[in-house]
Amino acid sequence: MTLRLDALRHWIATRHHLSPEACRWEAVAGDASLRGYCRVTFPDFTSRIVMDAPPTLEDSQPFVVIGREWQAAGLPVPMIHAVDLEQGFIELDDLGNDSLHHHFGTDAEARSGTTQALDLLDEIEKRAPIASLPRYEPDFLDEEMDRFPDWGLTRWLGIETPPQWPEVKRHLLGHIAALPTVAVHRDFDAMNLMIHQDRLWIIDFQGALAGPLGYDLISLLRGRYHRWSRQEMDLWIEGFRQRCLTAGRLSPDIDGETFRAGVEAIGAQRQLKILGQFCRLCLRDGKPSYLEWLPHFYAHLDEGLEALPALGDFHRWLRESYRPAMEARLAEHRATSGAGGRS
Structure with a gap:
């Protein structure tokens, strides 16, 4: 899918009190769904994964509910740091590329x-x-x-x-x-x-x-x-x-x-x-x-x-x-x- 990069940059920049130009963005491999993923690297060189799931195409609520339940149960899933279901954006731990x-x-x-x-x-x-x-x-x-x-x-x-x-x-x-x-x-x-x-x-x-x-x-x-x-x-x-x-x-x-x-x-x-x-x-x-x-x-x-x-x-x-x-x-x-x- 085509990532909504301008909206993603603005959302992340606002959340982290940064200018959109302060972060480096890299598209990462997606899946068979209509979701897209980006890696955002912050000025301190830490990184997160941002999911772009347009709400008219993908319902992200199950991901959020299951992710939080499984983490609370002690299962190794990426931590969910921020959610905007109205826009369809989720900020997650970056687990790297080694599947x-x-x-x-x-x-x-x-x-x-x-x-x-x-x-x-x-x-x-x-x-x-x-x-x-x-x-x-x-x-x-x-x-x-x-x-x-x-x-x-x-x-x-x-x-x-x-x-x-x-x-x-x-x-x-x-x-x-x-x-x-x-x-x-x-x-x-x-x-x-x-x-x-x-x-x-x-x-x-x-x-x-x-x-x-x-x-x-x-x-x-x-x-x-x-x-x-x-x-x-x-x-x-x-x-x-x-x-x-x-x-x-x-x-x-x-x-x-x-x-x-x-x-x-x-x-x-x-x-x-x-x-x-x-x-x-x-x-x-x-x-x-x-x-x-x-x-x-x-x-x-x-x-x-x-x-x-x-x-x-x-x-x-x-x-x-x-x-x-x-x-x-x-x-x-x-x-x-x-x-x-x-x-």
């Missing part, structure tokens, strides 16, 4: 980073209050999945939704409903975990909901930056189940196979949402670079569905119909736009 995904270059680094992230996830599930969080309702999970046929099939590929689609959704939602409720970040990805002062910090938490245990686990394990083998996935999932059992967050009645199926069902729901949402980011929001991630997240979906044999017909349709159509359309897009390379 965890920069440290996923080798298997050993990815394993170490994932272990650290799961330790932090354990803290979130122990400490984050859920009473004030909206519930991740089945209707919302259903609507998210429908972005796949709406944007990913009809609008992007121009192909029909397979007839088994309603049953696919029912099956996935049934597995998800069997899991207990915790606070879920909903984008617990290595890019949203910053390394600062020798520890991990959580950012981009404004979408947190009270949702199914395992959502953030599978978001991390089937994220952008590493692909685990089936055996490694099973070990991560079972290790997490054991941790939850010890902490009392999971009933012993939920055995390993049931938990794995529930977690992979969440993963399938999430990958289907992403495959539609990234097409929407291109078609509606003018962000075509997200299309380059479609093969990556399709591969995650393909691997995850192996744990859900009841969806075998849908799995075959994805392999025989969706994948070839997606790859052909993506090749056509690259040829006509000169695109190539992920955001």
Whole structure:
């Protein structure tokens, strides 16, 4: 998005009793939302991050409420120093530029980073209050999945939704409903975990909901930056189940196979949402670079569905119909736009 730099400069200068020219401004990488971010460096060389979230486009109230609650609970989130919801400006701690995904270059680094992230996830599930969080309702999970046929099939590929689609959704939602409720970040990805002062910090938490245990686990394990083998996935999932059992967050009645199926069902729901949402980011929001991630997240979906044999017909349709159509359309897009390379 285009930052409202003049208004930001005036707001910060007024707050800190400085002239607008006294500070140095630097745009920093944004995300898939309509928010923008700047780093402001003050005359004493300290710095802050300023979020620009136009209130007609983004509701910043959840970010403020969750950020303050999580900080009060002892979770590592950036301190909120100032808020102007009317203008859509928020002043935050500057956690630097070193996100965890920069440290996923080798298997050993990815394993170490994932272990650290799961330790932090354990803290979130122990400490984050859920009473004030909206519930991740089945209707919302259903609507998210429908972005796949709406944007990913009809609008992007121009192909029909397979007839088994309603049953696919029912099956996935049934597995998800069997899991207990915790606070879920909903984008617990290595890019949203910053390394600062020798520890991990959580950012981009404004979408947190009270949702199914395992959502953030599978978001991390089937994220952008590493692909685990089936055996490694099973070990991560079972290790997490054991941790939850010890902490009392999971009933012993939920055995390993049931938990794995529930977690992979969440993963399938999430990958289907992403495959539609990234097409929407291109078609509606003018962000075509997200299309380059479609093969990556399709591969995650393909691997995850192996744990859900009841969806075998849908799995075959994805392999025989969706994948070839997606790859052909993506090749056509690259040829006509000169695109190539992920955001």
